[in-house]
Amino acid sequence: MSTQRREAGRALIVGAGIAGLSTALRLHRGGWEVLVVEKAPSSRSGGTWISFRGVGYQAAERMGILPRLVEAQLPWEDIHMLDTNGRLRAVWPAATQLALMNEPTLHVPRGEIESILLDALDGEVKIEYGTTVSSITQDDSVAEVVLSNGVRERFDLVIGADGVNSVVRQLVFGPEAEFRTDFGDLLAIYNVERNPVDTGVEHLLSGVGRMLAVSRLGDSFSVLFLWESTDLRGDLATDVFTSVRRRFEDLGWAVPALLREVETASSAYYGPVSQIKMDTWSQGRVVLVGDAAWCTGFYAGYGASLAVGGADLLGDVLERHPGDITAALRAWEAEFRPIALSIQAQARRGRKSFFLPPSEFAITLRMIFLRIAGNAVTTRLLRLFMGVRSPK
Numbered sequence: 001m002s003t004q005r006r007e008a009g010r011a012l013i014v015g016a017g018i019a020g021l022s023t024a025l026r027l028h029r030g031g032w033e034v035l036v037v038e039k040a041p042s043s044r045s046g047g048t049w050i051s052f053r054g055v056g057y058q059a060a061e062r063m064g065i066l067p068r069l070v071e072a073q074l075p076w077e078d079i080h081m082l083d084t085n086g087r088l089r090a091v092w093p094a095a096t097q098l099a100l101m102n103e104p105t106l107h108v109p110r111g112e113i114e115s116i117l118l119d120a121l122d123g124e125v126k127i128e129y130g131t132t133v134s135s136i137t138q139d140d141s142v143a144e145v146v147l148s149n150g151v152r153e154r155f156d157l158v159i160g161a162d163g164v165n166s167v168v169r170q171l172v173f174g175p176e177a178e179f180r181t182d183f184g185d186l187l188a189i190y191n192v193e194r195n196p197v198d199t200g201v202e203h204l205l206s207g208v209g210r211m212l213a214v215s216r217l218g219d220s221f222s223v224l225f226l227w228e229s230t231d232l233r234g235d236l237a238t239d240v241f242t243s244v245r246r247r248f249e250d251l252g253w254a255v256p257a258l259l260r261e262v263e264t265a266s267s268a269y270y271g272p273v274s275q276i277k278m279d280t281w282s283q284g285r286v287v288l289v290g291d292a293a294w295c296t297g298f299y300a301g302y303g304a305s306l307a308v309g310g311a312d313l314l315g316d317v318l319e320r321h322p323g324d325i326t327a328a329l330r331a332w333e334a335e336f337r338p339i340a341l342s343i344q345a346q347a348r349r350g351r352k353s354f355f356l357p358p359s360e361f362a363i364t365l366r367m368i369f370l371r372i373a374g375n376a377v378t379t380r381l382l383r384l385f386m387g388v389r390s391p392k
Ligand SMILES: Cc1cc2nc3c(=O)[nH]c(=O)nc-3n(C[C@H](O)[C@H](O)[C@H](O)COP(=O)(O)OP(=O)(O)OC[C@H]3O[C@@H](n4cnc5c(N)ncnc54)[C@H](O)[C@@H]3O)c2cc1C
Pocket: 014, 015, 016, 017, 018, 019, 020, 037, 038, 039, 040, 044, 045, 046, 047, 048, 049, 050, 110, 131, 132, 133, 161, 162, 163, 164, 165, 166, 167, 168, 189, 268, 269, 289, 290, 291, 292, 298, 301, 303, 304, 307
């Protein structure tokens, strides 16, 4: 990497996901010399679509990437809500989905957000793929890091943007078990080229304790399986497709065809749905951002927006407190923590009311709400029912 130190200092970012790349962009623009290390061998572009909104939307506007995100938008599709026999129980029109968000919202493939951030970095920040951190030590003046390639480097700031299973958190703050709360659910997402039920709408099939969603992502599709696991450890010790098949193979409709489709694909994402709760996101010169710090779990649909919003604000406070990392990190956390915590609460409510209703009765209630939503009053009621946070 370049040895020329930029005026604000040297920063190491661990993880090149949405949090890591947006932090890299923001710090690079703020005069930092930035090195990013990413454990995967190349950019991880998979996933399904994301509702990009709120603090993320505002930050993207300030960072100048909003026009690219708008270009990358997918059309909002009606969602056909099915029961486990594949019977159509409700149509959730695209316009009602948008109204529910209650704020400007983009419907973008997750991978596109990463690509747009990478393009915005324009090769100006070095990203070392296939690399992670092995150790971090720090004193008042510097953090010393040993990378997995054996290189030892000194940084003014180390940023853990390495997701829910953060190694930076583990090295500096303590074991993951102290901070992670599992909902007891598993999420597996596949990207496939063919969709046996490609009818121009999104399909969402719900049963008690399980859900399957098939969505179009431009020229390809995502197939998302979500289920309450009765044996989280056992499921995680099994390969992803075996776990998925075990939980979904009894279903009719297009499920057998979808299972055949994903059987030969590698999953883009697989893991328990969890939240990370920490009393503080920084220690000295080491700070966590994105899922590493405040993972809200899939149910709020806000992870990417929070990652970009948090990164932008971090860049901001570092500019406001030049040379005083402690003051900057304190200000950042004071401002951002209430936002992240309120989204975590929204995720906890959304899990039962929308994603995994606990009974057939609750599923029917949700279908009724979706059928009647459409005017201002019922949309407001639906927002309350699903725990969707209103923007400030
Ligand atoms: C491939 C993928 C697909 C996803 N799909 C969806 C989706 O469809 N819907 C959804 O709601 N959310 C999805 N997510 C999660 C979503 O992207 C995040 O919740 C949100 O964007 C916040 O991102 P993050 O950068 O904090 O964490 P992440 O997106 O988890 O990114 C963390 C990055 O750090 C890297 N990393 C992890 N450990 C290390 C290490 N020890 N050293 C170096 N690098 C490391 C990872 O490879 C990854 O690139 C997905 C995440 C990934 C990685």
